[in-house]
Amino acid sequence: MYDFGRAERIQNVATRRFRPDLHLGAHPLNPDTPEALTPETLCERYAERVYRFSAMVARHEIEAEDIAQEALERGIRKLGQFDPRRGTVESWLFRIVTNAARDAGRVTSRRLALWQRLVAQGTAPERADDDVEVRALARLSNRELLAAVRRLRPRERTVVALRFGADLDHASIGAAIGLSPNAARVAVRRALDRLRDQLQEENQ
Amino acid sequence: MNDDLRSPLARRLATLEIPVPPELVPRVMAARRPAARVGGVRLVPRLSAAVALVVLAFGAASYFAPRFSQALADAPLLGNATGPLLRSVGLAGLDGRITTFSGAAVSSGYRVELIGGYADAIRTIVLLRVQPADRSVLLSNGTGVTLTDQFGRRLELKGGVADEQTGQEVLEFEPITGPAASLGARLTLQAATLTAFAATRDGLQGDWELHATIALDESRALTPPGLGRLGTMTVMFTRVTATATALEVQLHVQGGGPGALSRVIPDALKGHPAFSMHLWAPDGTPAQALTTRVDDALGLVDTVWVRSAAGVYRLVVSDEGMGTIERTIDIS
Numbered sequence: 001m002y003d004f005g006r007a008e009r010i011q012n013v014a015t016r017r018f019r020p021d022l023h024l025g026a027h028p029l030n031p032d033t034p035e036a037l038t039p040e041t042l043c044e045r046y047a048e049r050v051y052r053f054s055a056m057v058a059r060h061e062i063e064a065e066d067i068a069q070e071a072l073e074r075g076i077r078k079l080g081q082f083d084p085r086r087g088t089v090e091s092w093l094f095r096i097v098t099n100a101a102r103d104a105g106r107v108t109s110r111r112l113a114l115w116q117r118l119v120a121q122g123t124a125p126e127r128a129d130d131d132v133e134v135r136a137l138a139r140l141s142n143r144e145l146l147a148a149v150r151r152l153r154p155r156e157r158t159v160v161a162l163r164f165g166a167d168l169d170h171a172s173i174g175a176a177i178g179l180s181p182n183a184a185r186v187a188v189r190r191a192l193d194r195l196r197d198q199l200q201e202e203n204q
Numbered sequence: 205m206n207d208d209l210r211s212p213l214a215r216r217l218a219t220l221e222i223p224v225p226p227e228l229v230p231r232v233m234a235a236r237r238p239a240a241r242v243g244g245v246r247l248v249p250r251l252s253a254a255v256a257l258v259v260l261a262f263g264a265a266s267y268f269a270p271r272f273s274q275a276l277a278d279a280p281l282l283g284n285a286t287g288p289l290l291r292s293v294g295l296a297g298l299d300g301r302i303t304t305f306s307g308a309a310v311s312s313g314y315r316v317e318l319i320g321g322y323a324d325a326i327r328t329i330v331l332l333r334v335q336p337a338d339r340s341v342l343l344s345n346g347t348g349v350t351l352t353d354q355f356g357r358r359l360e361l362k363g364g365v366a367d368e369q370t371g372q373e374v375l376e377f378e379p380i381t382g383p384a385a386s387l388g389a390r391l392t393l394q395a396a397t398l399t400a401f402a403a404t405r406d407g408l409q410g411d412w413e414l415h416a417t418i419a420l421d422e423s424r425a426l427t428p429p430g431l432g433r434l435g436t437m438t439v440m441f442t443r444v445t446a447t448a449t450a451l452e453v454q455l456h457v458q459g460g461g462p463g464a465l466s467r468v469i470p471d472a473l474k475g476h477p478a479f480s481m482h483l484w485a486p487d488g489t490p491a492q493a494l495t496t497r498v499d500d501a502l503g504l505v506d507t508v509w510v511r512s513a514a515g516v517y518r519l520v521v522s523d524e525g526m527g528t529i530e531r532t533i534d535i536s
Contacts, residue, residue: 038300043229051224065225072232077422080448081536083514134212142221149217164217196213 037089039076046090047072049166050097056149056161057101071100091175094166098158098176133196136203148199156191163188289374292365293329294449294494294510295322301448302331303418311410314398316342318414319372323389324447325423326508328359328377330393330416337371340398340408348397351377354390362495376495380420388419423447426533429519435526437464446535450494451483451511453519453533457503460523465500469524478524481507483533486515511535 051068058064074096082092137145149157162173174184290296307318319331330351334342342349351359359377366373380389392415398408428441436459443454457465468475483491491509498505514536521529 039233040300043232047229047232048224051228052220052222055222061225065228068228069232072228076232080422080446081514083536137212137216140216145216145220146222160217164214164220165222167218192211192214192217196211199213 037079037082039079042075042079042093043072046075046093050075050093052165052167053094053097053161054101054165055146056165057154057157058104059150063104067101067104070104071097074100087175088172090166090168091172094162094168094172094176097166098162101158136199139203140199148195148202151198152191152195155187156194159184159187159191160195289331289365289367289372293322293327293374293376294492295329298322298449301421303416305414305416307414307416309412309414311412312398312408314340314408314410314412316395316412316414318393318416321391321416321418322421322449323380323418324421324449325379325385325445326447326450326452327362328380328389328391328418330375330377330391332373332375332393334371334373334398337369339368341366341368341371341373342375342395342398342412348399349375349393349395351375351391351393353380353382353384353392355382355384357382357384380418385420388417390417391415421448424535426535429531429533432521432529432531433527434460434521434523434529436460437523437526439521439529441531444533446511446533449511450508451491451517451533451535452506452508453481453483454504454506455481455521457505460503463500464523465498465503465505467523478526479505480522480524481505482520482522483507483509484518484520485512486517487513491517 047068050071051064054068054071055061055064058067075093078096082089086092140148149160152160158177159173162168162176163170168176169181170184170188171181173179173188174181177184179187290298290302295302302320302322304320305318309316315335317333317335319333321331322329328351332342334340349361351361353359359380362376362378364373364375379385384390392413394414395412396409398410424446426444426446428444431438431440433439438458440456440458441453442456443452445452465479467478469478481496483493485491489512491512494508494510496505496507515534517533517535519531519533521531
């Protein structure tokens with residue numbers, strides 16, 4: 001476009017005349033394009049979900065804040081690497097978020113083999129009676145339920161946090177932790193069963 | 205997809221109230237653009253915050269390390285710079301990466317405003333506006349404008365573009381390096397001459413001094429491609445740098461003899477250079493070249509292109525009549 005090894009050539013370039021053009025702010029941006037992803041929009045759209053995920057996998061609130069902050073910072077640093085042809089923003093971001101939690105020791109790295117075994121075992125058994133569950137849950141405070149999630153094994157709390165904290169669908173959960181959508185669905189169901197069993201054991 | 209939300213436990217988890225700490229996002233934004241920082245969850249965040257507070261208490265220290273306060277003050281939009289100027293430096297549509305400024309200086313009846321800026325490991329760009337817009341611009345062959353950081357290091361002016369009808373200008377300087385690159389740069393722009401494009405008036409002397417604070421955008425050094433041969437010349441790719449907005453490729457040519465890089469092929473017009481470099485974006489379109497610097501004596505070529513998207517770029521280096529080298533550069 002312009003080519004000057006020496007500053008003296010500026011004068012020639014500067015004599016070009018430009019016609020008035022639209023201001024930057026007048027261009028609508030497609031929210032799915034990398035150009036539309038700025039640090040501000042990333043935080044605005046995803047900070048709450050990233051924190052909900054972090055709160056579920058962390059041991060306590062301070063660690064949750066640290067994981068969420070680290071995850072968002074990594075996301076911002078890698079904004080230029082997001083490629084919409086390879087998947088959604090959610091899948092891309094929560095792979096980063098999951099890695100941040102793993103680095104903090106709150107997400108297991110040996111997940112794949114286990115999930116495949118879970119898939120092979122088939123679906124979970126029938127759930128307990130919903131009315132009983134509703135009554136039991138009514139006695140639990142938010143803090144107690146969150147603490148129960150945090151006591152799950154890393155692989156279980158990860159899928160629970162991705163599904164119910166980050167509000168990801170099964171395809172995005174699978175993309176975040178390297179599973180097929182169906183395997184992710186089974187993993188979430190098994191983790192819920194495990195949490196339910198854990199709560200029942202603690203109530204007895 | 206929502207079949208696992210049927211159970212009361214799942215519904216309770218999905219609606220579990222987990223308030224987001226109000227300081228989370230400000231902390232993230234304050235720490236943004238740390239290109240060289242390696243990740244890792246901080247083990248003692250409260251201690252870090254305390255240390256940061258102590259550091260910030262020292263005014264002099266904060267003057268030389270302005271990154272955090274500046275980052276918080278970034279404004280997302282740059283409504284004053286028109287598209288052609290920004291396109292000429294590959295920044296059109298990247299308003300989120302441009303830091304807006306509001307400094308102005310008045311001298312000799314002319315107001316020079318510092319509208320915005322952008323900096324990364326390849327270049328430093330400032331956006332200006334001269335008022336009244338009467339075909340006077342702040343370029344003056346590059347001799348009347350200086351840009352220095354808070355440590356007194358002067359950044360060399362590389363070039364610029366001006367719209368004499370609106371008084372808007374884009375000036376490109378060499379990249380910020382040294383401590384200012386990691387701490388954030390507190391820049392001072394000084395100008396002494398306005399050049400008149402109208403033939404009836406000479407350059408106007410004055411004293412315009414403007415200040416701005418800017419942090420470097422992210423960048424990444426990539427592994428250079430392998431060397432290749434073009435006739436008797438050996439082409440070694442010595443540096444490849446990718447930033448959020450641009451891609452820089454530097455190469456060193458040996459064995460071509462004097463004038464090898466500036467050889468011109470006659471074509472009944474003005475002729476065209478025999479040696480050329482072209483880059484194709486991942487979607488197959490030619491990448492927009494921003495600057496090319498050739499040092500024939502040292503055999504160095506340094507070219508910067510607009511980086512349009514992540515993916516695999518195709519680089520072609522040719523010496524007409526001698527051969528072609530093709531390499532790929534993966535920026536994913």
